[in-house]
Amino acid sequence: MAGLVAVVLNFAFLRSQQNTVNVAIAVEDIPAGARLETDMIGFTPVHAQSDVEDRMVGTGEMDGLIGMVVARSIPSGTLLSERDFVLPSSTVRAMSIPVDPEHAVGGALRPGDRVDILQSADGAARYVLVGAEVLTVGDGTGGALGGAGRYAVTVALDAQSALEVAAALSEGTLDLVRSTGSAPPSILVYPPVDQP
Incomplete structure (x- = not known):
């Protein structure tokens, strides 16, 4: 009996720690690369703890996301x-890099x-490019990177970097290293080139 009371009290406590909030939901299939429009989304009430709620898009946040680019098929x-969307850019190029998952974190x-x-x-x-932003990740069907087979990671880059990445693709194996929040590398080539 004491165990049942403990379970009921625990459940009641957890429910009291949750809020009911209206969060955004896709009302249609949204392809990666599309610009988000108001008719693509609706709202549904959800019971969530604050840490989970922070990862969802609430009614007050939606206006800032309209017009953004959808980063993955939804x-x-x-x-x-909010991680489902990236800012559109008319000044940055985007390039998809084919890569096996074991070479992409x-x-x-x-x-x-x-x-x-x-x-x-x-x-x-050698480092070909440092600190490129990942725009989309997928297998051509909008799926996230993972599993068997080759995938594409689309990154933002300038014209010169696009040429360097294209040349590197034809000359050897590419590895993508997550560098979010990291300092720039101090060694760009290995083995180090001897200085005269």
């Missing part, structure tokens, strides 16, 4: 998160992450 009925990259792109060939490695 099936109808999915709760929306085990498939754990997400839109908004920053990555360094490394090229390795013939026992040497």
Whole structure:
């Protein structure tokens, strides 16, 4: 009996720690790369603890997201998160890099992450690009990176960097290193080049 009372009290306590909030939900399938429009979303009441609620999009946050680019395919009925969207940019190029998950943080990259792109060939490695923003991650069907097979990670970059990445793709293996919040690397080539 005491165990049942404890369970009921615990449940009541947990319910008291949750708020009922209206959060954004996709009312249709939204493809990656689309601009978010008001008719794509609706709201549904959800019971959530504050740490979970912080990851959802509330009614007051929606205006700032309208017009943003959808970073991944979102099936109808999915709760929306701010991480599902990226700012559109007319001044930055975007390039998709084909990569196996084991060369891209085990498939754990997400839109908004920053990555360094490394090229390795013939026992040497070098940084090709540092601190590129990940725009989208997927397998061509809108799925997140992970599982077997080759995937594409789309990053923002300038024209010169696009040429360097394209050349590196043709010359060796590329690795994407998550560098979100990290200081720039101090060594750009390995083995280090001897200075005269």
